Amino acid sequence: MARTQGSHSGVTGPRIRSAALKLFAQQGYAAVSMRQIASEVGVQAGALYNYTPDKQSLLFDLMEEHMAGLLAAWAALEKPADPLARLEAFTRFHISYNLERADAVFIAYMELRNLTAKNFDAIEAMRRQYEDALEAILTDGVAGGTFTVPDTRIAAMAVIAMLTGVNTWYREGGRLSLDEVGTIYWDMVRKAVAA
Amino acid sequence: MARTQGSHSGVTGPRIRSAALKLFAQQGYAAVSMRQIASEVGVQAGALYNYTPDKQSLLFDLMEEHMAGLLAAWAALEKPADPLARLEAFTRFHISYNLERADAVFIAYMELRNLTAKNFDAIEAMRRQYEDALEAILTDGVAGGTFTVPDTRIAAMAVIAMLTGVNTWYREGGRLSLDEVGTIYWDMVRKAVAA
DNA sequence: GTCTATAGATCGATAGAC
DNA sequence: GTCTATCGATCTATAGAC
Numbered sequence: 001m002a003r004t005q006g007s008h009s010g011v012t013g014p015r016i017r018s019a020a021l022k023l024f025a026q027q028g029y030a031a032v033s034m035r036q037i038a039s040e041v042g043v044q045a046g047a048l049y050n051y052t053p054d055k056q057s058l059l060f061d062l063m064e065e066h067m068a069g070l071l072a073a074w075a076a077l078e079k080p081a082d083p084l085a086r087l088e089a090f091t092r093f094h095i096s097y098n099l100e101r102a103d104a105v106f107i108a109y110m111e112l113r114n115l116t117a118k119n120f121d122a123i124e125a126m127r128r129q130y131e132d133a134l135e136a137i138l139t140d141g142v143a144g145g146t147f148t149v150p151d152t153r154i155a156a157m158a159v160i161a162m163l164t165g166v167n168t169w170y171r172e173g174g175r176l177s178l179d180e181v182g183t184i185y186w187d188m189v190r191k192a193v194a195a
Numbered sequence: 196m197a198r199t200q201g202s203h204s205g206v207t208g209p210r211i212r213s214a215a216l217k218l219f220a221q222q223g224y225a226a227v228s229m230r231q232i233a234s235e236v237g238v239q240a241g242a243l244y245n246y247t248p249d250k251q252s253l254l255f256d257l258m259e260e261h262m263a264g265l266l267a268a269w270a271a272l273e274k275p276a277d278p279l280a281r282l283e284a285f286t287r288f289h290i291s292y293n294l295e296r297a298d299a300v301f302i303a304y305m306e307l308r309n310l311t312a313k314n315f316d317a318i319e320a321m322r323r324q325y326e327d328a329l330e331a332i333l334t335d336g337v338a339g340g341t342f343t344v345p346d347t348r349i350a351a352m353a354v355i356a357m358l359t360g361v362n363t364w365y366r367e368g369g370r371l372s373l374d375e376v377g378t379i380y381w382d383m384v385r386k387a388v389a390a
Numbered sequence: 391g392t393c394t395a396t397a398g399a400t401c402g403a404t405a406g407a408c
Numbered sequence: 409g410t411c412t413a414t415c416g417a418t419c420t421a422t423a424g425a426c
Contacts (some may be wrong), residue, residue, distance in 0.1 A: 012391080027308060030226035033419065049391050049421070051372040080295040110305055113222060148368025155363050158383055160356045169349075188353055192387035207409080229402060242403080242410050250402070 003107035013051045015041045020058050026092040029059050029114045059111060060119040066104040067126035072099055074133060083141030084190070090134055091189050092182040094163045099178060102167050109164075131156050138193060159189055208246045210236045215253050220298035224254050224309045251381060254306060255314040260298040262321035268292055269328060278336030279385070285329055286384050289358045297362050304359075325338040326351050333388060343390040354384055 019040035023032045034055060038045040050163050052058045077093060098105045108127075112120060135156040141147035149155035163185060170181060214235035218227045229250060233240040247253045272288055275281050293300045303322075307315060330351040336342035344350035358380060365376060 028223060028225050031309065034421085035419080043391090044393060045420085046422080055420070083404080112227065150382050154364075154376075154379055155383065157360060158380065161360025161363070162353045162357040162393060165352060169352050169358070173252050181349075184349055185353065187345050188350065188387045191389060192383045194386060217399085228400075230400085238409090239411060241412080244403070245409060 003077070012041065012043065012047070016048060016051050017058070017062060021062055021103050021107065023190060024059065024062070024111065025106045029055075029107075029111045038168060056114075056116060056119070059107075059117060060123075062104065063108050063115070063119075063123050064126075065109065066101065066108050067123060067130070069101075071126060071130060074130070083137055083144060083146050086137050087141065087147075087193070089191065090184050091159075091163060091186045094160070095166050095182050095185060096178055098164060098167055099170055099181075105164065125133055131160060134159060143194070145195055147193045149193050155193060162189070207236065207238065207242070211243060211246050212253070212257060215313050216257055216298050216302065219254065219257070219306065219357060220301045222327075224250075224302075224306045243311055251309075251311060253315070254302075255310060255318075257299065258303050258306065258310070258314075258318050259321075261296065261303050262318060262325070264296075265292060266325060269325070278339060280333055280339050281332050281383050282336065282342075282384065282388070284303060285332060286354075286358060286381045289355070290361050290377050290380060291373055293362055294361060294365055300359065300362055326355060335389070342388045350388060354387070357384070 003128060005115055016037060019033070019037050024035055025041060033044045034048055037058075038048055041048075048058075052061070074090075074097075077089065108123070112123065114130060115123060135152050138147055138152045138155055142149060142152060166181060166185065170176075176184075214232050214321055215227070218235060229243055230240045233243055233255075236243075240345070243253075247256070269292075272284065274284055281357075305320065311319060330347050332341055333344060333347045333350050337344060337347060349369060357379065361376060361380065365371075371379075
């Protein structure tokens with residue numbers, strides 16, 4: 001029953017988003033044309049507009065979905081009460097969640113400037129919420145005497161930057177497993193904020 | 196003797212690069228047109244081609260110049276022999292050099308994918324050289340017992356990512372001086388790699 | 391829901407006058 | 409060294425057939 005035309009049982013939408021995610025990450029939002037995305041999916045450019053009102057919405061939806069997924073996954077994670085153990089959980093969570101979604105992470109950071117002002121504010125608020133989650137752990141640990149940091153806000157930014165940096169060098173099938181990378185970074189994070 | 200046309204005493208070239216740097220950082224290479232750059236400088240688009248063979252060369256020259264300047268500045272810096280002091284020097288150097296050139300740093304990282312293969316290799320080699328400089332400090336310190344890190348290569352990548360992250364949140368005239376930021380990050384770096 | 395066709399705008403780069 | 413003018417290509421988005 002193969003059809004070369006017509007309905008695709010509702011799979012075209014996800015395939016468009018998947019193609020856009022990959023192409024935006026590889027070449028950048030501005031450098032990717034709607035025709036390229038359509039070609040990757042196997043439809044004509046006009047068909048994309050059955051699924052998105054315009055290119056900007058396509059970008060925003062990808063970023064919004066990624067940030068919402070990140071926040072939801074962290075919220076759903078079972079977290080130890082102890083600040084030290086909670087910081088380790090955050091470290092390993094951040095590395096593994098981001099490594100498994102390298103394209104989305106890249107886009108969520110690189111394409112902020114291509115969002116309209118309204119869309120930018122929405123994404124920034126979600127990013128801020130995630131940073132706040134880490135800062136809360138640090139604040140708890142400082143209050144309890146487990147951690148000593150010069151400034152909890154800056155320490156949170158520093159830890160996130162350090163951990164997200166894994167995405168720039170890690171390659172699947174390299175010399176280190178994801179778990180080993182987590183252990184290596186946890187060692188550095190733990191010492192960096194230690195009392 | 197004001198002239199609205201004709202030679203501008205050799206200042207047009209630098210002004211073109213300055214305008215391109217600013218616009219590429221704000222909107223991204225692919226999103227900026229040669230006409231936009233020309234308009235920022237106050238010339239017509241055709242005039243740009245007296246200074247660059249094409250748009251790609253304009254981008255590459257900006258990135259190459261930035262990386263060469265970074266390497267030259269680090270090489271010229273007077274560096275203590277002691278690994279701990281040398282790591283502090285690197286930390287403060289990296290933060291201040293990069294903060295003072297935020298646009299170029301942003302471009303050198305974000306626009307790598309818009310380089311031709313040959314140009315990409317050239318920039319990557321320079322970046323690698325810079326990473327090696329930091330790794331050498333860590334290796335020395337580990338050998339001397341001053342530092343303990345799980346992996347000198349990864350530690351170098353982690354420190355650079357953490358330090359470069361300052362550019363995402365630091366704003367001139369904010370609550371912290373550049374020197375205070377350096378001290379805060381040095382505290383975290385020092386502890387992260389401490390024996 | 392996808393197609394073809396196209397409107398209307400903009401792009402990088404070049405040619406030739408001054 | 410800069411201008412005006414333009415070529416040929418490409419872009420987003422829409423209209424209307426099927």
